[in-house]
Amino acid sequence: MNPTINNRISIIGVPLDLGADRRGVDMGPSAIRYAKVGEKLQALGYEIDDKGDIAANRPDSCYVDGTSLKYLDEIERVNTELCHMVAEEMAKARFPLILGGDHSIAIGTISGVLQHKKKLGVLWFDAHGDINTAATSPSGNIHGMPVAVCLGRGHERLTGVGGRAAKLDPEKFVMIGIRDLDPGEKMLLKELGVVVYTMHEIDIMGMAKVMEEAIKIVANGTEGVHVSFDMDVIDPLHAPGVGTPVLGGLTYRESHLAMELISAANIVTSAEFVEVNTVLDNRNQTAKMAVDLMGSLLGERVL
Ligand SMILES: NC(=[NH2+])NCCC[C@H](N)C(=O)O
Ligand SMILES: [Mn+2]
Numbered sequence: 694m695n696p697t698i699n700n701r702i703s704i705i706g707v708p709l710d711l712g713a714d715r716r717g718v719d720m721g722p723s724a725i726r727y728a729k730v731g732e733k734l735q736a737l738g739y740e741i742d743d744k745g746d747i748a749a750n751r752p753d754s755c756y757v758d759g760t761s762l763k764y765l766d767e768i769e770r771v772n773t774e775l776c777h778m779v780a781e782e783m784a785k786a787r788f789p790l791i792l793g794g795d796h797s798i799a800i801g802t803i804s805g806v807l808q809h810k811k812k813l814g815v816l817w818f819d820a821h822g823d824i825n826t827a828a829t830s831p832s833g834n835i836h837g838m839p840v841a842v843c844l845g846r847g848h849e850r851l852t853g854v855g856g857r858a859a860k861l862d863p864e865k866f867v868m869i870g871i872r873d874l875d876p877g878e879k880m881l882l883k884e885l886g887v888v889v890y891t892m893h894e895i896d897i898m899g900m901a902k903v904m905e906e907a908i909k910i911v912a913n914g915t916e917g918v919h920v921s922f923d924m925d926v927i928d929p930l931h932a933p934g935v936g937t938p939v940l941g942g943l944t945y946r947e948s949h950l951a952m953e954l955i956s957a958a959n960i961v962t963s964a965e966f967v968e969v970n971t972v973l974d975n976r977n978q979t980a981k982m983a984v985d986l987m988g989s990l991l992g993e994r995v996l
Protein backbone atom coordinates (compact mmCIF):
# COMPACT_ATOMS: atom_id res chain seq x y z
CA MET A 694 0.00 0.00 0.00
CA ASN A 695 1.25 3.47 -0.83
CA PRO A 696 -1.57 6.00 -0.90
CA THR A 697 0.63 9.13 -1.23
CA ILE A 698 -0.87 11.72 1.07
CA ASN A 699 -3.67 13.69 -0.32
CA ASN A 700 -2.85 17.40 -0.28
CA ARG A 701 -6.49 18.35 0.22
CA ILE A 702 -7.72 18.16 3.80
CA SER A 703 -11.27 18.52 5.08
CA ILE A 704 -11.53 19.46 8.75
CA ILE A 705 -14.67 18.34 10.60
CA GLY A 706 -15.28 19.41 14.23
CA VAL A 707 -17.40 17.24 16.49
CA PRO A 708 -18.15 19.09 19.75
CA LEU A 709 -19.67 16.05 21.44
CA ASP A 710 -19.01 15.34 25.12
CA LEU A 711 -21.88 12.99 25.92
CA GLY A 712 -19.63 9.94 25.66
CA ALA A 713 -17.50 11.16 28.58
CA ASP A 714 -18.26 11.75 32.24
CA ARG A 715 -17.01 15.32 32.41
CA ARG A 716 -17.84 18.36 30.37
CA GLY A 717 -15.16 20.29 28.47
CA VAL A 718 -14.28 18.20 25.41
CA ASP A 719 -17.25 19.82 23.66
CA MET A 720 -14.98 22.87 23.31
CA GLY A 721 -12.12 20.80 21.89
CA PRO A 722 -12.74 21.70 18.22
CA SER A 723 -12.76 25.44 19.04
CA ALA A 724 -9.59 25.17 21.09
CA ILE A 725 -7.81 23.26 18.33
CA ARG A 726 -8.85 25.82 15.74
CA TYR A 727 -7.78 28.63 18.07
CA ALA A 728 -4.38 26.88 18.28
CA LYS A 729 -4.16 27.53 14.51
CA VAL A 730 -4.63 24.12 12.98
CA GLY A 731 -5.68 25.61 9.63
CA GLU A 732 -2.68 27.94 9.44
CA LYS A 733 -0.25 25.17 10.34
CA LEU A 734 -1.53 22.80 7.68
CA GLN A 735 -1.70 25.53 5.06
CA ALA A 736 1.91 26.41 5.77
CA LEU A 737 2.75 22.77 5.08
CA GLY A 738 1.22 23.16 1.63
CA TYR A 739 -2.22 21.65 2.16
CA GLU A 740 -5.42 23.04 0.77
CA ILE A 741 -7.86 23.21 3.68
CA ASP A 742 -11.64 23.10 3.68
CA ASP A 743 -12.98 23.56 7.20
CA LYS A 744 -16.48 22.08 7.19
CA GLY A 745 -17.26 23.55 10.64
CA ASP A 746 -18.84 21.59 13.47
CA ILE A 747 -21.53 18.94 13.56
CA ALA A 748 -24.20 20.23 15.93
CA ALA A 749 -24.30 18.14 19.09
CA ASN A 750 -26.67 18.60 22.02
CA ARG A 751 -25.57 19.34 25.58
CA PRO A 752 -26.18 16.86 28.40
CA ASP A 753 -28.71 19.16 30.07
CA SER A 754 -30.80 19.19 26.92
CA CYS A 755 -31.00 15.53 26.07
CA TYR A 756 -32.18 12.27 27.45
CA VAL A 757 -29.79 9.95 29.35
CA ASP A 758 -31.29 6.71 28.13
CA GLY A 759 -30.24 4.32 30.90
CA THR A 760 -26.97 4.04 32.79
CA SER A 761 -25.13 1.35 30.82
CA LEU A 762 -25.06 3.30 27.53
CA LYS A 763 -25.41 6.93 28.51
CA TYR A 764 -26.85 9.27 25.85
CA LEU A 765 -27.13 6.47 23.30
CA ASP A 766 -29.74 8.36 21.21
CA GLU A 767 -27.72 11.50 20.68
CA ILE A 768 -24.40 9.67 20.27
CA GLU A 769 -25.91 7.46 17.59
CA ARG A 770 -27.36 10.50 15.82
CA VAL A 771 -24.13 12.55 15.83
CA ASN A 772 -22.01 9.58 14.73
CA THR A 773 -24.37 8.78 11.89
CA GLU A 774 -24.04 12.34 10.65
CA LEU A 775 -20.26 12.22 11.04
CA CYS A 776 -20.11 8.93 9.14
CA HIS A 777 -21.94 10.51 6.20
CA MET A 778 -19.76 13.61 6.22
CA VAL A 779 -16.53 11.61 6.32
CA ALA A 780 -17.72 9.38 3.47
CA GLU A 781 -18.74 12.44 1.48
CA GLU A 782 -15.34 14.13 1.86
CA MET A 783 -13.55 10.93 0.91
CA ALA A 784 -15.75 10.62 -2.16
CA LYS A 785 -14.31 14.01 -3.19
CA ALA A 786 -10.82 12.49 -2.76
CA ARG A 787 -10.13 14.57 0.32
CA PHE A 788 -8.36 13.61 3.54
CA PRO A 789 -10.73 13.75 6.55
CA LEU A 790 -9.23 15.29 9.70
CA ILE A 791 -11.67 15.07 12.60
CA LEU A 792 -11.43 17.25 15.73
CA GLY A 793 -13.08 15.90 18.90
CA GLY A 794 -14.99 15.77 21.02
CA ASP A 795 -14.94 12.60 23.07
CA HIS A 796 -13.58 9.36 21.65
CA SER A 797 -17.04 7.92 20.88
CA ILE A 798 -16.78 9.89 17.61
CA ALA A 799 -14.38 7.26 16.30
CA ILE A 800 -17.52 5.20 15.65
CA GLY A 801 -18.69 7.73 13.05
CA THR A 802 -15.26 8.50 11.62
CA ILE A 803 -14.25 4.89 11.11
CA SER A 804 -17.59 3.76 9.72
CA GLY A 805 -17.38 6.64 7.22
CA VAL A 806 -13.84 5.73 6.16
CA LEU A 807 -14.87 2.08 5.81
CA GLN A 808 -17.36 3.05 3.09
CA HIS A 809 -14.34 3.82 0.91
CA LYS A 810 -11.63 1.56 2.27
CA LYS A 811 -12.95 -1.88 3.09
CA LYS A 812 -9.52 -3.04 4.18
CA LEU A 813 -8.47 -0.43 6.70
CA GLY A 814 -5.62 -0.49 9.20
CA VAL A 815 -5.97 1.50 12.42
CA LEU A 816 -3.33 2.93 14.73
CA TRP A 817 -5.10 3.69 18.03
CA PHE A 818 -3.12 5.92 20.41
CA ASP A 819 -4.66 5.92 23.88
CA ALA A 820 -4.02 5.42 27.57
CA HIS A 821 -7.18 3.30 27.50
CA GLY A 822 -8.43 0.34 25.48
CA ASP A 823 -11.88 1.85 24.75
CA ILE A 824 -13.02 -1.71 24.09
CA ASN A 825 -15.76 -1.99 26.70
CA THR A 826 -19.31 -3.04 25.90
CA ALA A 827 -22.39 -2.18 27.95
CA ALA A 828 -21.82 -5.47 29.76
CA THR A 829 -18.22 -4.74 30.80
CA SER A 830 -18.15 -0.93 31.12
CA PRO A 831 -17.63 0.29 34.68
CA SER A 832 -19.01 3.73 33.75
CA GLY A 833 -21.60 3.39 31.00
CA ASN A 834 -19.65 6.06 29.11
CA ILE A 835 -19.66 5.35 25.39
CA HIS A 836 -16.22 6.93 24.85
CA GLY A 837 -14.90 3.78 26.53
CA MET A 838 -16.53 1.60 23.83
CA PRO A 839 -15.67 2.70 20.26
CA VAL A 840 -13.05 0.02 19.61
CA ALA A 841 -15.49 -2.74 20.53
CA VAL A 842 -18.11 -1.15 18.26
CA CYS A 843 -15.73 -0.79 15.29
CA LEU A 844 -14.78 -4.45 15.66
CA GLY A 845 -18.45 -5.42 15.56
CA ARG A 846 -19.16 -5.82 19.30
CA GLY A 847 -21.64 -3.84 21.32
CA HIS A 848 -25.09 -2.31 21.04
CA GLU A 849 -26.64 -2.74 17.60
CA ARG A 850 -27.52 0.94 17.39
CA LEU A 851 -23.79 1.70 17.57
CA THR A 852 -22.48 -1.19 15.47
CA GLY A 853 -25.22 -0.28 12.97
CA VAL A 854 -23.91 3.25 12.34
CA GLY A 855 -23.10 3.51 8.64
CA GLY A 856 -24.93 0.30 7.83
CA ARG A 857 -23.91 -3.18 8.66
CA ALA A 858 -21.42 -3.56 5.84
CA ALA A 859 -17.72 -3.58 6.63
CA LYS A 860 -16.19 -3.79 10.08
CA LEU A 861 -12.53 -3.55 10.96
CA ASP A 862 -10.26 -6.56 10.93
CA PRO A 863 -8.86 -6.99 14.48
CA GLU A 864 -5.59 -8.21 12.98
CA LYS A 865 -5.13 -4.80 11.34
CA PHE A 866 -5.86 -2.89 14.52
CA VAL A 867 -2.91 -1.83 16.68
CA MET A 868 -3.03 -0.02 20.03
CA ILE A 869 -0.17 2.12 21.30
CA GLY A 870 0.48 3.69 24.70
CA ILE A 871 -2.09 1.69 26.68
CA ARG A 872 -1.81 1.73 30.48
CA ASP A 873 -5.34 1.46 31.86
CA LEU A 874 -7.61 -1.48 30.97
CA ASP A 875 -10.76 -2.74 32.67
CA PRO A 876 -11.02 -6.51 33.31
CA GLY A 877 -13.55 -7.09 30.52
CA GLU A 878 -11.36 -5.14 28.10
CA LYS A 879 -8.37 -7.41 28.76
CA MET A 880 -10.51 -10.44 27.97
CA LEU A 881 -11.91 -9.03 24.73
CA LEU A 882 -8.50 -7.83 23.51
CA LYS A 883 -7.13 -11.34 23.97
CA GLU A 884 -10.15 -12.98 22.41
CA LEU A 885 -9.94 -10.80 19.30
CA GLY A 886 -6.14 -10.93 19.05
CA VAL A 887 -5.62 -7.16 18.85
CA VAL A 888 -1.92 -6.23 18.98
CA VAL A 889 -1.32 -3.94 21.96
CA TYR A 890 1.89 -2.02 22.66
CA THR A 891 1.42 -0.96 26.27
CA MET A 892 3.73 1.61 27.89
CA HIS A 893 5.77 -1.38 29.08
CA GLU A 894 6.65 -2.40 25.52
CA ILE A 895 7.36 1.22 24.60
CA ASP A 896 9.76 1.51 27.56
CA ILE A 897 11.57 -1.70 26.64
CA MET A 898 11.62 -1.53 22.85
CA GLY A 899 11.65 2.21 22.32
CA MET A 900 9.10 4.09 20.22
CA ALA A 901 11.07 3.72 16.96
CA LYS A 902 10.93 -0.08 17.09
CA VAL A 903 7.31 -0.13 18.24
CA MET A 904 6.29 2.05 15.31
CA GLU A 905 8.31 0.02 12.84
CA GLU A 906 6.38 -3.11 13.87
CA ALA A 907 3.03 -1.36 14.17
CA ILE A 908 3.31 0.26 10.74
CA LYS A 909 4.14 -3.07 9.13
CA ILE A 910 1.06 -4.68 10.64
CA VAL A 911 -1.43 -1.99 9.62
CA ALA A 912 0.05 -1.21 6.19
CA ASN A 913 0.41 -4.72 4.81
CA GLY A 914 -2.63 -5.86 2.88
CA THR A 915 -4.70 -2.73 3.55
CA GLU A 916 -5.89 0.16 1.38
CA GLY A 917 -5.23 2.86 3.95
CA VAL A 918 -4.52 3.59 7.60
CA HIS A 919 -6.57 5.63 10.05
CA VAL A 920 -4.87 7.31 13.01
CA SER A 921 -7.12 7.70 16.05
CA PHE A 922 -5.30 9.84 18.58
CA ASP A 923 -6.66 10.27 22.11
CA MET A 924 -4.70 13.10 23.73
CA ASP A 925 -4.66 11.18 27.02
CA VAL A 926 -2.04 8.84 25.54
CA ILE A 927 0.45 11.63 26.27
CA ASP A 928 1.70 12.08 29.80
CA PRO A 929 -0.53 14.50 31.75
CA LEU A 930 2.59 16.58 32.33
CA HIS A 931 2.49 17.65 28.68
CA ALA A 932 -1.23 17.18 27.99
CA PRO A 933 -3.13 18.11 31.17
CA GLY A 934 -6.33 19.01 29.30
CA VAL A 935 -7.96 15.59 29.11
CA GLY A 936 -10.91 14.17 31.05
CA THR A 937 -9.39 10.84 32.02
CA PRO A 938 -5.66 11.45 32.66
CA VAL A 939 -3.43 8.47 33.50
CA LEU A 940 0.12 8.83 34.78
CA GLY A 941 3.06 7.35 32.92
CA GLY A 942 2.22 8.33 29.36
CA LEU A 943 4.15 9.20 26.22
CA THR A 944 6.73 11.94 26.43
CA TYR A 945 6.58 14.92 24.12
CA ARG A 946 9.24 13.44 21.84
CA GLU A 947 7.86 9.89 21.86
CA SER A 948 4.52 11.16 20.60
CA HIS A 949 6.13 13.28 17.89
CA LEU A 950 8.47 10.49 16.82
CA ALA A 951 5.47 8.21 16.37
CA MET A 952 3.77 10.79 14.13
CA GLU A 953 6.96 11.44 12.15
CA LEU A 954 7.46 7.74 11.48
CA ILE A 955 3.86 7.32 10.30
CA SER A 956 4.35 10.33 8.04
CA ALA A 957 7.58 8.91 6.61
CA ALA A 958 5.84 5.61 5.87
CA ASN A 959 3.27 7.47 3.77
CA ILE A 960 0.34 5.30 4.85
CA VAL A 961 -2.18 7.55 6.56
CA THR A 962 -5.47 8.28 4.79
CA SER A 963 -7.56 9.79 7.63
CA ALA A 964 -7.03 10.95 11.21
CA GLU A 965 -8.82 12.17 14.31
CA PHE A 966 -7.55 13.94 17.43
CA VAL A 967 -9.88 13.64 20.39
CA GLU A 968 -10.49 14.25 24.10
CA VAL A 969 -9.02 17.77 24.33
CA ASN A 970 -10.75 19.07 27.49
CA THR A 971 -10.48 22.85 27.57
CA VAL A 972 -11.93 23.17 31.06
CA LEU A 973 -9.04 21.15 32.47
CA ASP A 974 -6.38 22.49 30.12
CA ASN A 975 -3.61 24.91 30.99
CA ARG A 976 -3.65 27.93 28.63
CA ASN A 977 -4.64 25.76 25.67
CA GLN A 978 -1.45 23.68 26.00
CA THR A 979 -3.14 20.39 25.08
CA ALA A 980 -4.88 21.84 22.02
CA LYS A 981 -1.56 23.31 20.86
CA MET A 982 0.11 19.97 21.37
CA ALA A 983 -2.61 18.33 19.26
CA VAL A 984 -1.93 20.81 16.45
CA ASP A 985 1.82 20.21 16.66
CA LEU A 986 1.21 16.46 16.44
CA MET A 987 -1.00 16.93 13.38
CA GLY A 988 1.91 18.83 11.85
CA SER A 989 4.31 15.96 12.46
CA LEU A 990 1.79 13.43 11.18
CA LEU A 991 1.28 15.44 8.01
CA GLY A 992 4.89 16.06 7.11
CA GLU A 993 6.33 18.86 9.24
CA ARG A 994 10.07 18.43 9.77
CA VAL A 995 12.75 20.40 11.58
CA LEU A 996 15.00 20.50 8.54
N1 LIG B 1 -11.78 7.74 25.49
C1 LIG B 1 -11.49 7.68 26.79
N2 LIG B 1 -10.86 8.64 27.39
N3 LIG B 1 -11.91 6.58 27.44
C2 LIG B 1 -11.76 6.36 28.85
C3 LIG B 1 -12.44 5.12 29.26
C4 LIG B 1 -12.33 4.86 30.74
C5 LIG B 1 -12.93 3.54 31.22
N4 LIG B 1 -12.22 2.43 30.67
C6 LIG B 1 -14.41 3.46 30.86
O1 LIG B 1 -14.83 2.61 30.12
O2 LIG B 1 -15.19 4.26 31.32
MN1 LIG C 1 -8.16 7.56 26.65
Ligand SMILES: [Mn+2]
Nearest residue numbers: 796819823923
Ligand atom coordinates in the same frame (compact mmCIF):
# COMPACT_ATOMS: atom_id res chain seq x y z
MN1 LIG D 1 -9.84 6.96 24.01
